[in-house]
Amino acid sequence: MDSAIIPEGIVNYTELTKSYMGVLYSPKFAQFLNTTQTGYAHSSSGTEINLLLKTLFTSLCFCTVQLTCFCFFRSIFKFLYQPRCYCVPVNQRMDPLPRGFLTWVMPTIKCSNGFYLSMGLDTYFFVRYISILLLFFIVIGSLNMIVLIPINLSGNSDYSEAATGLDKLSLSNISISNVHKLNAHFVMSLITIGFFHWLIIYEFNSFVIIRLSYLLSQKHENSITSRTLLLTNVPNNLKDKNILTKVFDVIPGGIKNIWFVHDFSVIEDDVRMIKVALDYLEEAHTIYFRKFIKSKFKVSLFGKGSRNIDDTIIQKYIKVDFEPRLCPKFYPPIFIGPYEIPKVNRRIRFKLPGFLRILLCQKKVNMFDWSIEVLNSRFDSLDYQKLLLTKDQLLKHNKIIVEFNTQNGASIAHQCLLSQTQGTLDTSFSEIKPNDILWNNLDRTNSFVCLIEKYFVTIAFIGIILLYIVPVSFIGLVSQMPLLTELMPFLSWLYKLPEEVRETISSFMPSLLLSILTEIVMITFRFLTYFKGKLTGAELELDLQTWYFSFLFVQQFLVVTISSSVTVIFKQILDQPTSIPILLATNLPKAATFFFQYISLKAFAFCGTNFLRIDQLILYHTLYKLRDRTPRQKFHRLTNLPTIKWGSTFPAYSVYGSIGIAYSIISPLISVFIIFILSLALLYYKYALKYIYSHLNQSETQGKLYPIALLHLYTGIYCLEGCLIGIFFLSKNETGSCTMRIQGWIMIFILLATIFGHNTIYNRYVEHFSYLPILEDKQYKDWQSTFDESNDRIATRTGCPDLSHKSMIYLHPAFKFEYPKLWLPSDPFGIAISNINYIQSRVPKLMDGCTRGASITFKNDNARDYKIKVSEAPPDYR
Incomplete structure (x- = not known):
């Protein structure tokens, strides 16, 4: 098959580049932006299996090392790798996994999907989503590989025109003399599309039954x-x-x-300042205690080389009075605002580091005195705001x-x-x-103004998607080493590396850098979505899901396969809408090998990085030791378990699924790599959701993310059908006649039927996303009993309080804020008790301070080397 056939009248890409790049256009920059406008994934076309394995070998080694470290550290740093077994209240804990190198694998695999119902519908449906995608590619992928790979491999009788490398296993290897073999691809595409629709309808039916059963369950109805x-x-x-x-x-x-x-502007600021002042007050005690030890017991407290304190010395100093001379001095942080911006109806506030007071020629103040002064003044303001609330005098x-x-x-x-x-x-x-x-x-x-702000953010999203060409072009430079060193001569040392190393860098780095850029864009999207005026986190997640998927699909699929510029794609679509199938047919097959390595690298990076949690492991041994200056700070760090933002998690796997579907017929081998990344993802999330992540999802959408994720998979179906239409109409035999024309027209009909089916499925089920039924059937009752049992189990395990009778539940959190209780670490000299009495005498509203559940000890003779231990929650939580 001659895949280079392109219809006449295609726009001049070089001139188009000049028009939208304007003054930035130059010969080198034009070369940098790839004026041929073909996706840089085409550079991987014809890659040999040995080069692919070399590219993956480095990632495999890193992943293996990280997984080995995880298996070794899992039983040592339990608070990091199994926090839900130790760092939560007893009635919320999971049963710990047995010790051993690989003893965690089978319990994780055997954990049923139904277990995750207790963590919310979003969590359950995500695990189900990965499982369903895995099932689809195991069934359809295996079938397509068994049928199509032998046909593709034997599809070229002319060696001079044969495809090279891994492309021999794809549709690209079908020669002009064997055009009739495309009938197998036509039949398998019908089976693939049919099975996809059966699965979508089945899952939508299941979603409606499960979601509505949960909402109608007795436990939820009483909430x-x-x-x-x-x-x-x-x-x-x-x-x-x-x-x-x-x-x-x-x-x-x-x-x-x-x-x-x-x-709530005033009281919110009061509560924020109270929390800051309380942190400084408790930190001041730690500094005071160290100074006390250093000044009083520098010689007598520790024997030379001894790590233990003499009991007679403890008895001598067991009663200690507060000594103001030992109080530390510091520059308090600078708080600016809150300031009202009337036109946009927003408040802004800043917190600047205290050392900037040096520039204002200000002197240090006593940390105890500053904290006590702030607490007293803010407590008075807090009481006044609550009084205004009770009198209904607040705006x-x-x-x-x-x-x-x-x-x-x-x-x-x-x-x-x-x-x-x-x-x-x-x-x-x-x-x-x-x-x-x-x-x-x-x-x-x-x-x-709020409406303008909302549309401005939408325009910003579109702009990010369109202008992403610039960083993507920089990534393309990495795979074009001659051009890279020409533009950046200081990188000429790369040519001194062995050829195999250079090839590995050229193949490995683009995928790695693309992943990093994608993560940056996700953070940017999440930040901007907040300014669209969403009133709840759940609404924010739903909006983010659609936009982030659009970005990922355009940039990780369309741009790398079709053109290095979204503008060019849209330009050609607008000028010649009928050329879309040709555009897909002439570009998608050439990019198949790129996705083999891209998905594999993503799988290795995801698996190793997420299991090992190297960032948290490093922070624990470095920054956290400096930040945990009070028991309260350490308690919050240990017990604030990580959470998953499903609005940005679902789209990533929707894109993988769409890519796999789009290539399921063109290059069936893609299913192996999709199955690989989905299997690793399922293993990780089943482990992490049970043992690492918090069981609470504040931004729960009650499963609404799932049907949207299923509908996103249609983009892969549309790309598959469009590409096959182009291939069937472009394919000609030795005489130049188009023998696959009938199949092309049938595929056009299938495309129209898919659009109709897509629209029908959405309209049939959309009402069930938000509304409840009046009539119920047996299916609902069966699931309701399951949810009632699950809810009883999770209520018992988590100790969830009944909030139905709390009259203040939907007030701003600041109005529900109660006076905190001082919590200092106990010590053998009674210094903490002395300080608690001193502080409570100056701040009467800080009552019931205690040392229970916290202690401070020294590791050696140096008073700077101390350790804070926490065994219980702060008194405010009890």
């Missing part, structure tokens, strides 16, 4: 979140509980409680949170148009978790 709605754009005449109660009397069951969103924003008496009542209100006036009570959000509310967005008025 406050099931009966609560967040309403926006509340007019001033309705900002009264009595009036709102009458308005909602038409809803079956009526309402139980209403929370207004009060102005009310135009959002309210309403708790209905029944789940059905909340569901009916959620589906109703609540006001005849446009722009009033026009948006409602259900299943709102108190800790998931984005309060700084909630207190904003829905003004025209």
Whole structure:
């Protein structure tokens, strides 16, 4: 098959590059941007198996070393690799894994997907998503490889025109004389597309049953979140509980409680300063204790070379009074703001390091005195703000949170148009978790400026996707060493390296750098999504999922396979929409080998890095030892388990699935690499979700991410069908006639049917994403009993409190803030008790301070080398 056939009239890519690069255009820069505009993945076309193995060998070695270290360290650093077994309350702990090098593997593999229901629907459906993708590629991938690889391998009778390297195993090896062999690809594509749709429909049915069964389960129905709605754009005449109660009397069951969103700017700042001052106050004790030891017992406390304290000396100094002369002095941090920006309706605040006070010629202050002064003043302000709240004298924003008496009542209100006036009570959000509310967005008025800000962020997303050509072009330089050294002469030393090393660098580095750039973009997208005005973390995750998938698919697939510029792709699509199949057919087969190595490198990097957690391992032995200056700080670090942001996790695997589907017929060998990365991902997440990550997901979407992820897989189907259409119409025999024309027309019909099916599936199930049914059937009841048992188990394990009767649950956290309790580490001299008494005498509201569950010890004769031990939670948590 002559894959170089391109229809006439294609735009001049060089001139187009000049037009959109403008003043930046130069001969070298044009070469740098690859003016041929072909995706740099084409450079991997024809790669031999031995070169691929060389490229992967380095990553395999790193991955093996990291996994070996993980297996060795797992039983040593249990707080790092099994924190859910040790660093959470007893009733929340998982059963520890047995000691041993590989004893963790089988228990992880055998853990059923149903176990993860207790961690929320998002977690369960993600594990299910990976499992379903794995099933699809095992079944379809194996079938396509068995049938198509032998046909591809024997598809070229003319050695001079034969494909090279791994391309011999792909459709690219079918010669003109063997065009008829493409009929096998046509049949297998129908089987692949048919099986895909059967799986999608099955999963959508399962999703609806499982999700609605969970929402209708007795445990969830009794929870406050099931009966609560967040309403926006509340007019001033309705900002009264009595009036709102009458308005909602038409809803079956009526309402139980209403929370207004009060102005929290002052009290929020008070709580923030109280927490900062408390940290400095407790840190001051540690510094004071070290100075006390150094000044009083420099000679007598420790014997030479001894690590133990003499008991007689302890008795001598067991009663110690507070000595102001030993109090440390420091530059307190500089707090700027909060300042209101009226036009954008936002508040800004900054915290600058205290050493900048040197520039202002300020003197150091006593850490104890500064902290005590801040605490006293902020406690008074905190009490005053709470008093204003009780008197209903705080400003009310135009959002309210309403708790209905029944789940059905909340569901009916959620589906109703609540006001005849446009722009009033026009948006409602259900299943709102108190800790998931984005309060700084909630207190904003829905003004025209907010709308402009929202669309500005959208434009920024589009701009990032389009302009990503610049960093991608730099990545392409790494694989073009002559051009790289021409532009950057200081890198000429690369030519001194052995040829095999240079080849490995050229093949390995682009994939690595592309992964790093992708991570940076993900962080940027998450940051910008916040400014779209989303009111909850769940809504933010749902919006981020779509945008991040769009970015990944365009940049990790379209750009590297078709063109190095998104602008060129869009330009050709707009000029000649019918050329899309030709565009796909002439580019996708050439990029297959690139994805073999790209996906393999991603799998090795993901597996080794995530299992070993090298960043946390290094931080534990370096930065954390410096930062853990108080028991409270150490407790928070140990017990604040990492969480997963599903909005940016689902898209990564949707892209892998789409790439695998797009190449499932073109180059069936891709299934081996997709199965490999999915298997490693499933092993890691089943282990990490059970033993490492927090079981609490504050931004729970109740599974809404899953159907979106399934629909994203259609991009792979569309690319597959479009590519096959182009291939069938381009394929000609020795006489020049198109013998696959009929198959091409059938594939066009299949494409139209896929679009129709895609739209039908979405419209059929979309209502189930947000609404509850009135009628139930046996399937729902079967799953409901499963969820009730699961909920009982998780409630017992986690000790989840019943929040249904807490009248302050949906107030801003600052209004619920209670006076903290001082927590100092115990010592054999009673210094902590002395300081607690001194501090509480100056800050009367810091009552019930204690040393229980924390202690401080010295490792050797040096007072600087100390260790803080924590065995219980702070008194505030008890």
